Amino acid sequence: MTEYIYKKINALVFGMLGPDIVRKQACAKIVTPELYDKEGYPVDGGLMDVRLGVIDPGLRCKTCGGNLRECMGHFGFLELARPVIHVQYADIILNFLRCTCKDCGKLLTQKKIELTEEVGEEEQQPEDDFVASSKKAKAVANSLRNVKKCPHCGAKQLAVKVEKPTNFLEDDKRLSPIEIRARLEKISDEDVGRLGLNPAFARPEWMILNVLPVPPVTIRPSITLETGERSEDDLTHKLGDIVRINQRLFENINAGAPEIIVEDLWDLLQYHITTYFNNEISQIPPARHRSGQALRTLSERIKSKEGRFRHNLAGKRVNYAARTVISPDSKIELNEVGVPMVVAMELTVPERVTEWNLKRLKDFVQRGPKTYPGSNYVLRPDGKKKKITDETQEQLLEELQPGYVVERHLMDGDIAIFNRQPSLHRMSIMAHRVRVLQGKSFRLNPATCFPYNADFDGDEMNLHIPQTEEARAEAEVLMEVQTQIITPKNGLNVIGCSDDSITGNYLLTKDLEFSREEAIQLLYSIGVNKPERFEKFKKNVNGKEIFSAILPEDFDFIGNSKDKKLVVVKKGYLVEGTIDKATIGQEKGDLIRALCARYGNDATLDMLGKLFRLGIVVLLHHGFTTSISDTDLPEDIKAKCKEAIYNADRRVAQLIEQYEKKELESMPGLSSEETLEAKSMEVLNKARTKVGEIIAESGLKENATIIMAISGARGSLMNLSMMSACVGQQALRGKRIENGYRGRTLTIFSQGEVTPRAKGFVKHGYKDGLTPDEFFMHAITGRDSLMDLALRTPKSGYLYRRLVSALQDLKIAYDETVRDANDNIVQFTYGEDGLDVSKTEGGKINVNRIVKEIMGK
Template sequence: MREMIPKKIARIDFALMGPKEIRKLSATKVITADTYDDDGFPIPMGLMDLHMGVIEPGLRCKTSGRKMDEDPGHFGHIDLAMPVIHAGYSKTMKDVLNATHPSSGRIMLTQDRIEHYNVQIQRLIDSEAGTTVTIGGIVRRAIREAVKSKTCPHCGEEKIKVTLDKPTTFREEGRKLTPKEIRSRMEKIPDSDLLCLGFNPKITRPENMILTVLSVPPVPMRPSITLESGERSEDDLTHKLVDVLRINQRLRENRDAGAPQLIVEDLWELLQYHITTYFDNQTAGIPTARHRSGRPLKTIVQRLKGKEGRFRSNLSGKRVNFSARTVITPDPYLSINQVGVPELAARELTVPVRINIHNLAFMRNLIKENFDPSDPEQYIPGINYMIRPDGRRVKLTDENWEFNHERLEPGFIVERHLMDGDIVLFNRQPSLHRMSMMAHEVRIMKGKTFRINLCVCPPYNADFDGDEMNLHVVQSEEARAEARILMRVQEHIRSPRFGGAVIGAIHDHITGMFLLTHGEASYDIDQTVRILSRVEYKKDLPKPEYPKAKGGPRWSGRQIFSVLLPDDMNLKYDASVAVSLALTPEENAELDLTVEIVNGQMIRGPVDGHSISAFKGKILEEISRLNGSNAARDFIDKVTRLAVGALMETGCTTGIDDADVPKEALLQISDAQDVAVKEVDKLVNAYNKGKLQPRPGRSVEETLEVEVMGVLGRVRDKSGEIAGTHLGMDNFAVIMARSGARGSMLNLSQMAGSIGQQAVRGERISRGYEQRTLSHFNKGDLGADAKGFVRSSYKKGLTPTEYFFHSMGGREGLVDTAVRTSRSGYMQRRLVNALEDLRVKYDGTVRNTANTVVQFKYGEDSIDPTKSKFGDAIDIDRLIEDAKGGK
């Protein structure tokens, strides 16, 4: 590679190019609209002229002499027969035309005012201090003032207003102005007036907004493709340029032959159309240019603009190498820090490793194992390429590996396959927060899917119904260090959003731990050892809680769980099961529903959602905040394994019969519903007779609705209660709901008891036919059944009208989510664009890339929320407890 001299770019000016610059930039003039001759060779001075670069292998560029992929190409130009307006500048042109007077060519401001504005602009350019004023703002004011004046202060003549017919027609008192006239008016404006019109005369002039020469982009920017049939298909830009050249030619011929004015003007306008659409094929006010097939042409603006445009699609975001994507599947035996990578992917993804005396032998062995494996069953990373110190890449093949194997020496770089322990980035779209991309350690595995621990599903928002995820192999030592220190999963257990854990035990882990530890659950020596073996417990067994039990000593589940707790842990809180029962503290204590941990030993209560789940788990919260991320990761990993172990001993299943309630209970529920429906009827009657008293601030109708909703809401709760009394802790669905593993008691009561009132827009269902929801009901029926009250349970099944109402409510939910995601997506994009360059500097200030201060103290309190306790830097209650001697 050629050595480059590094240079700092001091500044960039954006300006209009005039005909002189365009010609100077041009490698060739383009005159013929044809591209290739019969032999398929580019025609000289055609659109594919070899001076503008080559797109065929073998040919050389006539300007730079380089071959296909070495040459970015060179611009050409087309001399336009008549000048044409650049539609993108028509607004500026209108301003300039209206602010100047055609006869004097001066801006219509007195010399004093011109000076005034010039000074302002100059001061802004020179000033060091910040302001909110921009050059554009000053220019806008100058132009507004100039446009307002009725006569020109320089020649004294009155001025005539120029109007713009978008996109490119200018009129003066109804008479069309030709681009030629406009150009000559702009040429007349003296340099001294240009500054307040927004032009820097040293760089550009307004007449450059009128094109007399059109720049032709290099061929590699608009390559033609050869179809299978051997037919050539040109790029859209080339098509457009062909149009321009053709019309340009006809216009020139007609003009030179002295054709009637009308014909020349028509052709001129057609040329204007083609050039306008060449720049932007979606210009308002003119028809879009189309391909023969009817597809709109993709011209310059379309290439750049929008989500699929050059900026957002190719510059802000790019496709990358060293990445893989496949389906994800769960594996509870992986650590949350790990990711299982299929061998197939691992052999394709590589890590560059610099050879030194310490790893030389190892790498040599890898080369050997790759081509001459000692055990074909075992995965041993191989090496795809080696890079010699002179920068040459050598691909290792069956033929050359033995030779290169010998030649490998310190200073070489080899590209080694992925192996266990490599650090990679793992990501699931949409990447909505920083936990959407975390660093994992690789575990090479059989199979074809990525494997992850279930506890990292919530931050990725992943499930296993076919989700795919992306994996990126970081390539440099710095990147690996950063990934390991900052991005590893264990560093993201606590969320910066609210200072609590976002990664924790889920679903089965919670059920499993609950089953292990609730009540008097105990295990004999075989079971205890089996369960503990899963967490690689290597110390002596604790003293059995029930040493004298029949059939040998037994250990309580709490003892087994306590193995995972730090020795100095002391906690007391209500379990999830207790809260949902809503009992008094005494009752809870009696039912063993308060959790108490003393010196790392769990002495009371079950382990459930309030202990180990993300967001709510007290034990997890304590460990992750006080014992650091290593301890937290270890705890989560072991809880996962312990829960699986416990489930293997007890088992857990749920089915339709978990929603079974006795007949009497069903009768009770339907009685309660009858009472409620009657009550509703009473309310409706009172309303119909006009006897209903409106509540303060509400109309009678609203009062009725509120009352009815209240009555029906209460039956739903009541039927839930009735069903609930018959759904005890011997029921796995109940265990899952109460322990916080999955589902809620509401879900269960809807399955067993009654589904309840359906709502659309927060009100009882009222849409459909005139004054009624369905033709099954009488007009004006305001009763429970006619307005979407569902008496049935999911298990019993819904009546047709109930089913319909239920679907209405369900549909609303779906629509809401669809609307919410698109709207919040756009909101997020705007926020990210505004905040992406902020960072916390070492002095604790928040600054942007311009190094201006945004916050003098990060978050105004300099507290890292991930290390806080739900936003507070200090857990003051806890400190007081400890100071008092703890408990």
């Protein structure tokens, strides 16, 4: 079944196909452009000759006897009536013509040139050797380009030019491929070596084609359309043209046709062969289909994103994968993924039949592909794969025995690999447990959105099902969500609470109180079932107690909340402080990190899920709404804000007045205009901050928008003050909006005006509404940031990709050095301090805390 090859590749040589090799490897000589006879059978000596391989089911290859699957295809060849230049080698041919004598074929120099020098005792590495010698060959070629007289035979050398793509001119006289070939043949093997080719594998005259290899039909299969018509591959079309012209050329030469006709046909043959190799040469029109679409010939098959390398070799497609839209479900665990039923019935997990599970798997086969949970395929021990259908079902049920493999439907608890592009992180691909759900979208816990950078505005994600025991084990141990809570970037948690769950926990731990029954109901609904804890609850339960019910009984923690106040957990009880973004949030949740360090990933993930749901359930019970009225300000505060802005306005007016009277003292290094600008900006920015402060201190604590801002769930006080009071200065590239060609931003202003209003200071808030000119200024910055984002994202993505490919195979060796794939040292100690950042707290080791912990115990 499996073939093992006990050979190791020692060396690889690239060379050209010489005419002898082409003839030798060929299995058929192509003589006719016809493809099929009247019965639709391939013509002997045609381009679809059965000796070149088979693409029709039922036919057998005449060369190897294999059928459709077995035969890989065989090359044929075409004898050309006249030699033709290979376009892709035109530059090299030119080089050879210029560097050698037209008469004696010797290199145009008397100096001895050796490309490979004898290097001391130390062995030179082959790649160094190669790079050095090709560099030298280039230098030699350049130095000999303009030699006028052959130093060996004294023949005068004429300048050879190339008229793109394949015409060679010597002093305006055209050189025919026959002449060129004759010249190249004269060059000795040593001279070929000196010009950078290895004559054993690449003689220069091979760059002029005498025979054309005809690729096997397997690389240019024809497609049968629904109408029964056959549509040939582009390459077959092109080869047909070549064969036809070649045939006509033969006939004309044999019939002794005039030289002009022969030359014309020869040029046509050259054109067809040129476009056969490369149909994107700029000097000649591309060969087209009858529909006008350009043919996709050899080099286009290899090149670019849709070519063989980037499309087929670097970007292979896989089976056992699914892709759909994602949607949130906070009721499933963090390490689960909701899989739609349709997907679960299509994707399968192979399960090997043993004595012990025979009955169970028989039931799966019995249910078949249409009832869940059933199975789609049965694999026989001989490797045959059988689809379970109504016809095959009974037979398969009967023969099922240990050694068979059943591909059963995906079920709850199976391991799946979940991914969202762009996969910039290792956390962009994580393993989840399957949870089969109704609906048609993948479901994921919103807490895992952050590492995937996912939202639900139409994002799609991919799901892969590992098919071997080893792959499943590896995914489980290395990739499951709980193993990824702490990022390797800086040792902080990437998975944490966000948005509503932060608001909920904040409100709960701040000053909420529930009745005993409510509290137990709340905790029970999120999956906390700790009767011992519930028994301790009094008639009214404090929010902190409810929160603490999730924590382990022996957990101690001291940290800070977002506003730098102490948060203390003692023996599993939150005794001081409120929970917010700084303790349970993403990227900086100190509490989560402490839990993770103390109780391990699995327990932390479980608690995290509960914390998340707790926050949401609290909001559900308590009620939480943010609305436009949140931006309402009391009259006195409104007046204060207005006053602050008015003062700033007046202050800028004063500055302008001073400047006009030339009383404004210039700041060091600035002209008086620049001083005015800098000072105005400072005043306006201060005004903006002042307004923010007024609102922050106004005592509007019970406002939903402010609660969200303080707890770190969403938005900031700045956002609030922009809505309710003043949007502030609109900045474009760090400056105020600049005056245009006519010395002003808008025609309603006078020329050279530098008042706050004319330079884009928006003194209204969004709720009050912007004046038309303010709106315009705001639109300027809005458009700029939109453009900026649209242009920067792809650029930075590309830079990141290049960085990754530059660093991809660096690794830390056992001696802590950083080495590349060849074991060259890149860094003598990893990071120069040898620290594993993923084990640190934001890049630093907190020695004090460690000492305290050890001494405390």
